[in-house]
Amino acid sequence: MERSPAEGRRATLVATVTTLPEGSAVPLVADLEGVDWLEVRADLVGDLDAGRLARIFPGKLLYTLRSRSEGGASESSPERRRKRLIEAAGRYDLVDLEAARDLSSDVLAAVPPEKRVISWHGPAPGIDGLTATFEKMAAFPAALYKLVPTAERPGDEVPALLLLASLGRRDVACFAVGPGGAWTRLIAPRLGAPVVYGALGEVPGAPGQISIERLRRDYGLPELPPIEALFGIVGNPVTHSLSPRIHNTAYRTLGIPAVYLPFHTESFGDFWLEVVENAGLEAIGLPVRGLSVTAPFKESTLAVAGAESPIVSLIGAANTLVWNQGVWEAEATDPDGVVLPLRDRGIDITHLEAAVVGAGGAGRSAAAGLDRAGAKVTLFNRDPHRGRSSADHLKVPFRPLPELDPSAFDLLVNATSLGRGEDDPLPFAVDRLRPGAVVIDLVYLKDRSTRLLAEAAARGAVAIDGREVLVDQARGQFRMMTGRDLPLNLARRAAGLDAGMEIMP
16 A cells, blocks of 8 residues: 655646625635645525626535435435435536435436545545445546545544545545644545645634645645655644644745644543554655653643653653654754744843743743743642643742732743633733833734733833744744754744844844
């Protein structure tokens, strides 16, 4: 089954219409650069006027009436369903036919083979089950065969890729749905799948579907440069992460044959056993060779690493795992994310009075980095037991969070999860900041500052955005994973940081 990943090809991008603008009968198709097909999910938006769509979109139109049995919203009777599919065949370039219910003689007579997308959606059956399902589908000629298992547990998604590798065909798309299967959508075209489905907007057509915008910006589609290894970010959740955009932009610019993926999982241990150590990925030439690790799994890395750095041993957590000469090495670059932005601004860290709020892996990393750089660090945490234990291990003072007085500190770091939600309380009282204080928020939003930073900046504080922290901690990760330096200004632009903040490497 060994097969080299596809090189230098281009995927066919399919934009899935799941919603319509208020008061409009057609989707917004102005920004569809690189998109070849427009999929109308008739079960979600109704039977749109194909003639009108053809006037505003030059590519192929695909009609899909996804049944509730296969993850859609259509509850049409069998008779009504057949009628809608047959009518669509006269108006659309392609029609999705569900293998379990649509391959009747009258439908097949109305939808010629060159218009058929024969699809199957169901529970993950393993490689043998997928193969058997495909063989039944392949008895009916079609332009495209689409198999979509649901990944409920780590490892459920891998057989979809193994099927593609074993078939070696260019008319089969197979990937997994569910948050844990999203990454297979990005690998499938490298194994022969001719199409990649993406949501036109932010409402996915199925769990784990990535928007067209992110497919282009974060993963460089529709272009498919060669890849020899997989990297990625593992956590729960990871859909908000800017890391894929930062790393993949740099890969494309530097010509590095790799792709950086979003690995969502509920269980780090199961993900490690069923995905990272899955021999099937190695066999098809796509081994996992490095991971960024985010909440809540930074402490779990120690159980799988064969070697760890001194800072990892001190913190008791790592945000980086890299395969190096047969050994998984654990490293913590989170301390750099706090220290480097201060140094880039010319701020003397020595003897700064610093408060770090949060005693998890991120908080311990920030405290350790600042302590090693010469700051006088106090750790604050809502849970006194965990906070005191972490502080004792780091050999820094601890105080319960209610005792935090921001006016007593030069630097305050939010290392909690507070701030991602619009209604989250602030981790400390911003109106108590001393003049010229520095505030670092490890939480970040993709397109704007958090409320904590906005209010701190309004009071004259030096506000350091979590996106800047992300870029600076990515520098060490990128070097460990690729052996190259991360192009800093490129990474900052990818993260949406103000060009005026750019620095010299």
